Amino acid sequence: MDARAEHIPVLYQEVLAALAPRAGGRYIDCTLGGGGHALGILERSSPDGRLLGIDADPEALKIATARLEPYRSRCILINDNYINVGRLARERNFVQVDGVLFDLGFSTIQIESLNRGFSFRVDAPLDMRFDPRQEITAEDLISTSTEQELAEMIFKYGEERRARAVARAIVAERARRPIETTGQMTRIIERVVPKQGKIHPATRTFQALRIAVNRELENLESALGQVVELLAPGGKLAVISFHSLEDRLVKQFFAAEARGCICPPRIPVCVCGHKARLEIATKKAIAPSSEEVQRNPRSRSAKLRVARRVGVRPSP
Ligand SMILES: C[S@@+](CC[C@H](N)C(=O)[O-])C[C@H]1O[C@@H](n2cnc3c(N)ncnc32)[C@H](O)[C@@H]1O
Numbered sequence: 441m442d443a444r445a446e447h448i449p450v451l452y453q454e455v456l457a458a459l460a461p462r463a464g465g466r467y468i469d470c471t472l473g474g475g476g477h478a479l480g481i482l483e484r485s486s487p488d489g490r491l492l493g494i495d496a497d498p499e500a501l502k503i504a505t506a507r508l509e510p511y512r513s514r515c516i517l518i519n520d521n522y523i524n525v526g527r528l529a530r531e532r533n534f535v536q537v538d539g540v541l542f543d544l545g546f547s548t549i550q551i552e553s554l555n556r557g558f559s560f561r562v563d564a565p566l567d568m569r570f571d572p573r574q575e576i577t578a579e580d581l582i583s584t585s586t587e588q589e590l591a592e593m594i595f596k597y598g599e600e601r602r603a604r605a606v607a608r609a610i611v612a613e614r615a616r617r618p619i620e621t622t623g624q625m626t627r628i629i630e631r632v633v634p635k636q637g638k639i640h641p642a643t644r645t646f647q648a649l650r651i652a653v654n655r656e657l658e659n660l661e662s663a664l665g666q667v668v669e670l671l672a673p674g675g676k677l678a679v680i681s682f683h684s685l686e687d688r689l690v691k692q693f694f695a696a697e698a699r700g701c702i703c704p705p706r707i708p709v710c711v712c713g714h715k716a717r718l719e720i721a722t723k724k725a726i727a728p729s730s731e732e733v734q735r736n737p738r739s740r741s742a743k744l745r746v747a748r749r750v751g752v753r754p755s756p
Contacts, residue, residue, distance in 0.1 A: 449476030598648030
């Protein structure tokens, strides 16, 4: 890991305003990263608010553990995948919580790392795993998928219009020699995807590989379903996404959970029994201010959506 890299938390004030941490509250940060948002939650919930922090990346956990040292007695930090959030939270009695945060994707620390392979700007082994204990790397995906599978993956998760051409070029190259580094992969893409505007031609394919390697959309969908169960009435769910696939998933999840009866309109009396569990707090996603984008260009595609668990909190 590059010791110089530091992750600046995105939409920091907006997240804290949404979660409104309070003394005695309990919070779950599903994507602890460098611990930036977590630190704010712990500070604002002084003197006795508690935080359960999760990150799949052991390096991120180390950094966050050091940063949150002053609050050690009020937080539990776990190196695990947030797909297990329901079990992890129940085991530690983090139920009926006041707020849950997802700040999706990767951190600056990860993208600037010299050996993780997340960036086409750093020549590194094609790894891209958040959790190094996971078996499948990006190199494995590239060397074992068929041309059709590669094309579908690059199109679906990267929304790359030249997905077929990229897949064809990968298959042609790997017949000559193994594709092992981000540098090799970037050169293959540059040969078949024309540069358009400011976006580097490899951006979309790298996004697709990372999403596929880490099963990001499947994990997010499952975890969102689990955290709704963990929220107390009035508890807030805040999600920061960085690309349209994630944002669409979050938006659709919130909309489905905010709907009451889902019977077809021709049925006069409700038979489904479906009840809304969330109330949407952000009709339109919150975007960073132009000052934030200037200060931290990584924030430019961020979108924050917030929802509130419906119901009345039982009086103590
Ligand atoms: C954008 S960073 C979070 C930064 C953090 N909010 C901060 O202020 O420092 C996203 C983090 O989520 C982690 N992550 C991504 N997918 C995960 C998953 N399925 N389970 C657990 N952690 C995950 C990554 O390892 C990364 O550290």
